[in-house]
Amino acid sequence: MNIWLPVRLILAIRRLRFLSAGLGLALLVSCGGNDGDSTRYQSVAMAGELIDYTVDTTNLTYTYAITESQFGLAGKTYNGTLTSNADGSYTPSGAPDARVVVLPNGLLLGAVRERFGADLVTVPIIGLRDPVTTIAALAADYNYVQRSCASAVCPASHGTFRIGAAGTWSSCRDGNIAAGACTGTAANGTLESRGGGLWRVKSDDGTDIGTAMSFNSAGQNVLIVDLKDRRAGGFGIGMLVGGQQVAMTPAMTNGTWIAATGSGHWFVFTASGSDIAISQFDWQPVSLAVTITGNDPWTGMATTSWGDAGFIAGAGVYMLETPAGDAELGVKLH
Numbered sequence: 001m002n003i004w005l006p007v008r009l010i011l012a013i014r015r016l017r018f019l020s021a022g023l024g025l026a027l028l029v030s031c032g033g034n035d036g037d038s039t040r041y042q043s044v045a046m047a048g049e050l051i052d053y054t055v056d057t058t059n060l061t062y063t064y065a066i067t068e069s070q071f072g073l074a075g076k077t078y079n080g081t082l083t084s085n086a087d088g089s090y091t092p093s094g095a096p097d098a099r100v101v102v103l104p105n106g107l108l109l110g111a112v113r114e115r116f117g118a119d120l121v122t123v124p125i126i127g128l129r130d131p132v133t134t135i136a137a138l139a140a141d142y143n144y145v146q147r148s149c150a151s152a153v154c155p156a157s158h159g160t161f162r163i164g165a166a167g168t169w170s171s172c173r174d175g176n177i178a179a180g181a182c183t184g185t186a187a188n189g190t191l192e193s194r195g196g197g198l199w200r201v202k203s204d205d206g207t208d209i210g211t212a213m214s215f216n217s218a219g220q221n222v223l224i225v226d227l228k229d230r231r232a233g234g235f236g237i238g239m240l241v242g243g244q245q246v247a248m249t250p251a252m253t254n255g256t257w258i259a260a261t262g263s264g265h266w267f268v269f270t271a272s273g274s275d276i277a278i279s280q281f282d283w284q285p286v287s288l289a290v291t292i293t294g295n296d297p298w299t300g301m302a303t304t305s306w307g308d309a310g311f312i313a314g315a316g317v318y319m320l321e322t323p324a325g326d327a328e329l330g331v332k333l334h
Contacts (some may be wrong), residue, residue, distance in 0.1 A: 008154055047238065052067055063078065068228075070237050073245065087256060092110065096186055097122055098124070099260075100123075106215055107332045108126065128197075141224050142242030143159075145157070178295075185233075197214075198213055253294070256269070257271065306322075307323040
């Protein structure tokens with residue numbers, strides 16, 4: 001579902017005289033199980049940071065601490081306030097161009113605004129309240145989309161990722177690992193527990209690719225990996241998000257969604273069957289339509305009439321790769 005905008009959406013918006021061009025970046029915050037409690041989410045930023053993000057929806061405050069960074073930000077903390085919005089989302093004081101969304105199942109979408117490299121930018125984050133703590137709970141085939149940077153280029157890509165019951169993993173970029181031999185770019189390695197639901201993802205050559213975490217909602221796993229692989233041809237520095245490979249259904253897609261892009265924009269859309277109606281872009285009203293095809297190019301994936309490819313998980317999260325090489329990350333509001 002090209003809830004997943006990029007160039008074509010920007011051009012359409014220009015034709016409609018709504019906004020200027022550009023694609024934005026999303027903010028990802030995890031769901032706080034009990035309203036009124038201060039709830040901690042283990043989170044990953046699209047720039048490739050590990051973050052402890054805490055939300056208090058009663059006192060309308062939030063805090064975060066960057067625990068691991070590829071940009072020298074480890075140890076950085078921030079305290080801010082939240083403003084409630086009519087749609088159930090929150091606006092964080094530290095990134096007023098973004099939103100924080102807390103889902104009842106323990107998933108958070110949000111954003112942080114920090115100096116990642118030379119520029120001060122708003123970067124989306126995604127967080128989990130209760131990550132699983134055993135390999136058995138992690139083991140599954142996942143569809144994934146990743147956005148990562150290498151040599152100042154930050155493309156998005158999609159593929160599949162398998163975690164085995166013995167703690168091994170294998171991946172297939174641009175291919176479906178569940179179909180047999182990988183027809184794309186293959187990689188393999190092992191997982192090592194770091195404790196607390198965090199897992200070190202190591203390649204066969206011993207490279208520390210990043211840190212993984214996962215949770216289960218409604219019988220489907222969601223996988224998040226903080227990427228820090230600087231090898232030529234490796235995973236890069238950024239974020240990988242996956243959903244356990246199950247057939248997409250209208251129940252997964254129908255509803256109102258809020259999403260952000262890796263280039264810094266936010267939008268809201270409503271899905272009904274194969275039809276997507278985009279109603280807001282950077283909090284300005286728009287009226288744009290696109291269609292999606294479920295279970296294409298393989299089970300659990302989706303493509304759009306704009307040429308995007310991504311996955312949707314019944315836990316209420318999706319991530320998409322656009323033809324322009326950007327990524328979209330979103331959650332279902334209701």
